[in-house]
Amino acid sequence: MIGFVRGIVSHVFTGSCFIDVHGVGYRLYISGSTRDALVEGTEVLLYTHMSVREDAIQLYGFASQDEYDLFMLLISVSGIGPKVGLGILSGLSVDGIKVAIMNGELTTLTKLPGIGKKSAERLVLELKDKIGKFTTAPSSVATASVSPTINRLGAAGEVAQALIALGYKESEFTEVLTQIDDGQQDVSTLLRQVLSELGKGR
Numbered sequence: 001m002i003g004f005v006r007g008i009v010s011h012v013f014t015g016s017c018f019i020d021v022h023g024v025g026y027r028l029y030i031s032g033s034t035r036d037a038l039v040e041g042t043e044v045l046l047y048t049h050m051s052v053r054e055d056a057i058q059l060y061g062f063a064s065q066d067e068y069d070l071f072m073l074l075i076s077v078s079g080i081g082p083k084v085g086l087g088i089l090s091g092l093s094v095d096g097i098k099v100a101i102m103n104g105e106l107t108t109l110t111k112l113p114g115i116g117k118k119s120a121e122r123l124v125l126e127l128k129d130k131i132g133k134f135t136t137a138p139s140s141v142a143t144a145s146v147s148p149t150i151n152r153l154g155a156a157g158e159v160a161q162a163l164i165a166l167g168y169k170e171s172e173f174t175e176v177l178t179q180i181d182d183g184q185q186d187v188s189t190l191l192r193q194v195l196s197e198l199g200k201g202r
Contacts, residue, residue, distance in 0.1 A: 005061065006045040009038050015086070017061070019046065028061030029082075031071075031089035037063040049075075051082045060086060066167075067094050077126050079119055087113035095166055095195050098131050102162070103188060156181045159191045173198060 005028065007021035017038055018025045028046055030038075038044060046061035047068040060082055062068040067089060074085040074097075088097060091112040100108040101124055109120035156177060163173050176197045181190060 002048050002050055002059065004045055004047050005059070007043065009040050009042055009044050012038050012040055015090075019044065019061070026059060028059045029086060030061050030063075031067065031086050032091075033089065033093065034061060034063040034067065049082070058082070064094075070094055070097060073127055073130055074123070077119075077122050079122065084114040084119075088115065093195070093199060095199075096192075098166055099162065099188075099191060099195070101127050102131050102165075104128070105188065155183075155185055155187045155190050158187045159194060162187075162191055163194065168198070 005019050005021060005026055007019040007026070009017060010020040010025060011018040012035060014035075016027055016029045017035070018027055028048065030046075034046070044063075046063060047065055048062070049060045049068070049071065051058045051060065060071065062071060071082075071085050071089060074080050074088055075082055080088075092100065092108070096108075099105070104124045106117065106120045106124070109115055109123060110117055115123070159177060159181075160170070160173070163177075164170065173194060177190075177194050180193050180197065185193070
């Protein structure tokens with residue numbers, strides 16, 4: 001099993017890239033977010049998953065451990081193969097996918113490539129409880145550590161807890177959450193707006 005590939009990015013295509021490792025070019029299939037992180041001529045380390053079939057051996061590459069871990073969870077669901085898993089990662093950010101699964105947002109999930117209603121239901125059913133494995137701290141611990149300012153009732157309080165569960169530090173989102181929260185949005189809308197703003201700063 002190849003855990004990662006480190007080398008020079010020689011070519012970047014729509015859904016794949018070539019990584020030159022000491023003169024050997026490896027084709028890795030990649031998501032849109034990983035593709036955006038690649039620059040031809042620079043060195044990169046991509047975490048990899050090797051898919052072995054009767055007619056092909058393919059490598060899938062990921063710019064972050066978080067994306068790799070989520071991909072492995074996605075393909076553990078019945079009916080979700082590597083290509084569909086990569087399509088999901090290309091259609092929505094890692095955080096966006098986690099939120100959609102945790103909140104059971106079937107409408108959002110069915111908009112992703114290769115995902116119908118039944119597949120979306122399986123994703124929520126099988127992965128909702130597993131998404132917590134991606135957190136930097138268990139939800140119960142995160143909840144206890146939230147300041148009185150954030151640990152409040154209403155949509156903002158729920159959004160704060162969701163952000164911490166996704167691995168964000170309170171210092172990273174407090175200002176953004178305070179600026180966006182007007183007391184009128186529902187949890188899902190507010191969370192998406194905050195994640196969108198946080199994504200711009202990454």
